[in-house]
Amino acid sequence: MEKVPIKWQKKYLQIMNRRITVRSICSGDLHMLLTWRNSPHVRDFMLTRHLISESEHYEWFLNKNKDSLCTRLIVEENESPLGYVQFDEVAERGEAVWTFHLKPDAPPGSGTKLGLHALNYAFDVLGFCVIHGKVLDFNNKSISFHYKMGFIKKTILQNQLTINKNPVSLICFKLDKKAWQKTCVR
Ligand SMILES: CC(C)(COP(=O)(O)OP(=O)(O)OC[C@H]1O[C@@H](n2cnc3c(N)ncnc32)[C@H](O)[C@@H]1OP(=O)(O)O)[C@@H](O)C(=O)NCCC(=O)NCCS
Numbered sequence: 001m002e003k004v005p006i007k008w009q010k011k012y013l014q015i016m017n018r019r020i021t022v023r024s025i026c027s028g029d030l031h032m033l034l035t036w037r038n039s040p041h042v043r044d045f046m047l048t049r050h051l052i053s054e055s056e057h058y059e060w061f062l063n064k065n066k067d068s069l070c071t072r073l074i075v076e077e078n079e080s081p082l083g084y085v086q087f088d089e090v091a092e093r094g095e096a097v098w099t100f101h102l103k104p105d106a107p108p109g110s111g112t113k114l115g116l117h118a119l120n121y122a123f124d125v126l127g128f129c130v131i132h133g134k135v136l137d138f139n140n141k142s143i144s145f146h147y148k149m150g151f152i153k154k155t156i157l158q159n160q161l162t163i164n165k166n167p168v169s170l171i172c173f174k175l176d177k178k179a180w181q182k183t184c185v186r
Contacts, residue, residue: 005150020113022121025072025084030061032103033084039104045139046099047161071096071126075114082110085118087126095130096122111141115149123177133173136163143171151175 025033034057036042043049052060064070069089075082083102090096100118102110122128133151135142151173159167 019078020082020117021076021079022073022085022117022125023076025074027061029074029081030057032081033057036084036101036103041104042101045101045136045142047134047136049163073118073121075117077110077113082106083114085114087122087128087131089128090132094128095132096126096128097132097134098122099133111145112148115145119149119175119180123180128177130174130176133175135171135173137169137171146173146175149175150179152179 034052034054037046037057038051043051064072069092071087071089073085073087075085081103083100083106085098085100087096087098098118100114102114119131122131131151132154133142133146134157135146137156152175154172154174157170157172160170161168
């Protein structure tokens with residue numbers, strides 16, 4: 001059985017009734033991923049916020065294929081795609097920055113399933129020792145979500161970008177493997 005925070009054991013039994021799997025992305029996912037990525041539900045909370053064209057998306061796919069430090073994953077529930085997760089390793093030092101989003105019509109609770117499985121995968125399969133997250137300061141859902149997953153707030157990068165003429169800061173989170181293991185049981 002996969003690891004799960006002790007406080008969630010009861011809830012997790014319900015989650016386990018539905019089969020969650022993690023797999024690498026493939027070219028057959030490209031159209032779906034572009035639709036997800038361009039939806040306001042996702043685009044409004046990303047650092048890159050313009051509408052992405054098909055050619056730009058395809059270029060991204062090919063370029064990242066050559067990047068050995070980047071892992072791109074689809075989390076599936078009952079063999080149906082639920083969300084996307086990307087881990088970019090930082091300078092081959094066993095640490096990675098993650099970014100993620102659900103499909104636009106995912107029901108509540110989906111983020112928790114995605115986070116649990118993606119983080120287990122990151123620590124156990126990919127072998128990372130630290131995962132970092134960077135969140136736009138108005139993305140309250142993702143800020144709460146990071147705390148729920150056990151991340152701690154590391155720093156705030158003030159006024160990193162301007163959105164609709166407003167300065168926006170980045171909240172930087174960190175989760176290390178030891179902290180994840182401490183709060184989890186198999
Ligand atoms: C962030 C995201 C994955 C959360 O998914 P979700 O399905 O809403 O998550 P869950 O329902 O499992 O809730 C997980 C936690 O998120 C937080 N959360 C969820 N909805 C929230 C809301 N409306 N307000 C504040 N916090 C919220 C809570 O901490 C919640 O835990 P709780 O239910 O125990 O209180 C999802 O909203 C998403 O894909 N957002 C768009 C992309 C994005 O922002 N990516 C992150 C970039 S840093």
